[in-house]
Amino acid sequence: MEETDQSSHDIAAAAAADETLERKHAAMLERLSNRHLSRLSGKPDSNSATSFESTQSFLTQFSQSKLSIESHLSRIRENADPNRKPDLESISLEISSLEKLVAENSYFLPPYEVRTCLNTIAQLRQSVDDVTSLVIPKKKFSFKNKPSKKATTVPAEKEVVLSEPEIKLNVGLEKLGFRDLNAAPGFRDRDNEVLVKEFNRTESTGQNGEFTLSNLRDCEVRLKGRLRALFMDKLINCKVYVGAVMGSVLIEGAEGCVFVLASHQIRIHNAKNCDFYLRVRSRPIIEDSNGVRFAPYCLSYQGIEKDLTEANLGEETGNWMNVDDFRWLRAVQSPNWSVLPENERIGMVDVSNVGNVD
């Protein structure tokens, strides 16, 4: 009797054990399926479309975008019409975002894929350039004496963009009392003017000074001769042509500008959609900038060769394209800057025959 009791007890215990095991198993299955579901649903929105962690899915997306860009391009090529310019612009935007996609995924992609993708992007860029020059004939660069009036209609919203890096002006300097910030040599708060300054080469003061360009809009600035340092801040739609700077150039806040500069050092902060034609002894740097493009120096006036040579800037160093982006410390090309395509560059700018207004 006792024995059967014992065995039935055993059976019951075994059944109970079975039950808990089964329950555990079921719970585990449920957990697994939950996790699977969350992985399926969670991934697309949490990681968005920019990171796949899978070479295969990345390549699929990449080639899809590539195909769509190519078909777009060939359509435009067949039907050359100058009104298609916005289309071309949107295509180059697409290419930029494609480049960004590669950059964002570069950390897991094999080096080979990164290289081929970057090559493909370069080819796409090239064909966009080709189509652009086919559809829109290249503009001849001509030197106007006055900046065009129509540019003045842009302001309003642009103000907002540049006010961001603006600093509360010099609380510390006020304490000084005896030094007025605006007394330092420079052009400030001008609108739609041509500003010319020739630095006297014979006086030692002429070449030892610093110069400031601050808060200019739709202006054209020509600085001839040699100077020691150049500070620029808050420039909108300006053209800035500068001879030889024997020290450094510092730019903070520029939008829609063209700069032609020769200098020992160049630092560019908060610049947007600007073109830089540089001769520089060291590597130019950009920080918090985007849409900036670089090309070699192209300025001429009477005596510029002498100015450049004496400032140790007589020879092209090729540094104009060795740009360091402090916001992009990765091996792949920064999306914030590019080399200005040759067919979009301005020609040699001659600022010889303009007098001194200052």
Place this chain on the structure above:
Amino acid sequence: MGLLSIIRKIKRKEKEMRILMVGLDNSGKTTIVMKINGEDTSVISPTLGFNIKTIAYQKYTLNIWDVGGQKTIRSYWRNYFEQTDGLVWVVDSSDLRRLDDCKYELDNLLKEERLSGASLLIFANKQDIQGSLSPDEIAKVLNLEAMDKSRHWKIVGCSAYTGDGLLEGFDWLVQDIASRIYMLD
């Protein structure tokens, strides 16, 4: 034997000083270091990261850490604070517009506990450029007198371009550190 005396002994044997150079971008930190080391200063790119120079100066060995000053990388300065004997703050005396930035960053830096024992040398650089503020004016703007009691400091006008003032500054710094660490030996 206390820990402090052990450290002093080690330092005395090596006669090494660790010097940290900081300041806003474009103030001339790298140019100063290259100049006192007698190197070519005409091709210096803005510093991405940092440079270390070991220089024999008088009977001491200076390890000079020259850290880039661009806004994006200022937050990395604190990685270099440890065991700093001397702090060199470089000011571009011709950049009037950013003196506020300069004061703000210096104030922040001096709050750092790990730097509290370090001697502070301020270089008012670019004195050769016409229109630059004098060292006295910079001292006023930066309100340096406020730390008379808390720290050994000195401001020296200099030009990394011509070399003027650099030795005067480093002489003071090295003497000041030596008198603290090496007990006037």
